[in-house]
Amino acid sequence: MAVTNDDYVFYNGRKLRKGFTTGTTATAAAVAATKTLLQQEPQSIVAVKAANGQQAEFDVQDDQFDETYASVAITKDGGDDQDATDGMLIYATVTLRQDSEITLDGGQGIGRVTQKGLANEPGMPAINPTPRRMIKQSVRDLLGPHRGADIVISAPEGEKVAKLTYNPKLGIVGGISILGTSGIVTPMSEESWKHSISIEMNIHRQRGDDRIILTPGNYGEDFLTQTMKIPVTQQVQMSNFVGYVLKEAQRLGFKQVLMVGDLGKMIKVSAGIFSTHSKDADARAEVMVANLALLGAPLGLLKQVYACLTTISMIDLINEAGYQAVYQKIVDKIKQRSEKLLVRREPAVVVDSVIFSRSSGLLASSKPIEEIEAEWR
Known part of the structure; x- marks a missing residue:
């Protein structure tokens, strides 16, 4: 589970706990998978910075790895926000490449863009620019300049959960989006x-x-x-x-x-x-x-x-x-x-x-x- 270091917001007189976006969750999963792969040992907790610089810690789940790849899951913690993605598992699989390139794609349960007008072009996975940058940069920092990896973000429940989001109306098919500009979820945010x-x-x-x-x-x-x-x-x-x-x-x-x-x-x-x-x-x-x-x-x-x-x-x-x-x-x-x-x-x-x-x-x-x-x- 994520630890939000007691960061709260007040809404209509209620004290509500902030949480983390799917983007921060996916970044944490990618970092945990990369560390697992490089160290060849499971990670119990992973710490990352959200896009706004706030420190976040997550429990690492369902780790699998060998000498060439690692896969882990992180639970999305939306705090007290009424978010359809809250509590679902976000996976990252990191596979080493023979060159220094880092690629990022969406796997099971991550939506695909089908219409123009979104942050990503049609055909791309619905991983928005800020989380895309955060994920790739975080993995680059761990790998260094000379090693590369293929990163795949997935969410097994994503296709089902996406029906409760705006994605069907936005022409995003097959799953949820990896979102977030600040990396933080503010409960009841309009x-x-x-x-x-x-x-x-x-x-x-x-x-x-x-x-x-x-x-x-x-x-x-x-x-x-x-x-x-x-x-x-x-x-x-x-x-x-x-x-x-x-x-x-x-x-x-x-x-x-x-x-x-x-x-x-x-x-x-x-x-x-x-x-x-x-x-x-x-x-x-x-x-x-x-x-x-x-x-x-x-x-x-x-x-x-x-x-x-x-x-x-x-x-x-x-x-x-x-x-x-x-x-x-x-x-x-x-x-x-x-x-x-x-x-x-x-x-x-x-x-x-x-x-x-x-x-x-x-x-x-x-x-x-x-x-x-x-x-x-």
């Missing part, structure tokens, strides 16, 4: 999540797309495909990071964005709230009441809506009172707020939006829904 979304968007851009569909999550994706009959080939899930993803769309050069989401999330965007997680903001009742008031809704209705705990219960009251026009007001403001967020930079981005409710279906769209469906199918 940065790695955002980075994954950016990578997925860049894949769309690299293949020539200049427009993209954004949904907060599975509900939006289901409405897009099942109700609007629009395929997911141009769609990315943005989670709660609406502002970040919109700015990324502009940075990457998309000219047109369609956002499809449940009212409960998207109503916040209409008020200029671009991080829609409840921990950041929950002004759904206030936004709805303000828009209803502008339509002249009676005080009694406003009080009832304000007391609602969910947008579904708000919708029931609004529909019963005949104020469905409020949905169009909200969806129009989603478009206005989103385009205003991007107005100061190029390229200009046209944003349209569709809002729905899981209980009652389509609520409103920033232009006729038939036009949107025809345009994006």
Whole structure:
């Protein structure tokens, strides 16, 4: 197991232990295998530096070796992070060469890149540049300048675990990725999540797309495909990071964005709230009441809506009172707020939006829904 020398982060008042990336784990396995091979004896513990310079120690497992090769395993320790790869074994096999070259490849359970737009070219193993450099340099330091080796990183459970990661959407097939820029996993980190979304968007851009569909999550994706009959080939899930993803769309050069989401999330965007997680903001009742008031809704209705705990219960009251026009007001403001967020930079981005409710279906769209469906199918 890895020892994290009591390195913690605080998140929402909780003390959480940091861990190590698959990149640091693979580096440790490569170092342990090389030491085993050179010394011709098993290693019980291996110490390496993560990419950010932090010292890390790992227990070495399942060592096998002879005079030409060595293979060892290290358990991936993600700390308190909810990571699909936490606890899986990462193997490194190091085989001596007759020359001084050092090669690095992915074996069983390590994904292969199939699309442009990622850090590695199609056909390469999904071992990102920082861990690739760390692994090869660490082995070079042990071998010296005149000996070479073939290094193969593998993960027996990788193909199964990869189904729980972003890899299938990124066009990485056959296993997990060896990742990490700092080498450290920060629990509950949103940065790695955002980075994954950016990578997925860049894949769309690299293949020539200049427009993209954004949904907060599975509900939006289901409405897009099942109700609007629009395929997911141009769609990315943005989670709660609406502002970040919109700015990324502009940075990457998309000219047109369609956002499809449940009212409960998207109503916040209409008020200029671009991080829609409840921990950041929950002004759904206030936004709805303000828009209803502008339509002249009676005080009694406003009080009832304000007391609602969910947008579904708000919708029931609004529909019963005949104020469905409020949905169009909200969806129009989603478009206005989103385009205003991007107005100061190029390229200009046209944003349209569709809002729905899981209980009652389509609520409103920033232009006729038939036009949107025809345009994006």
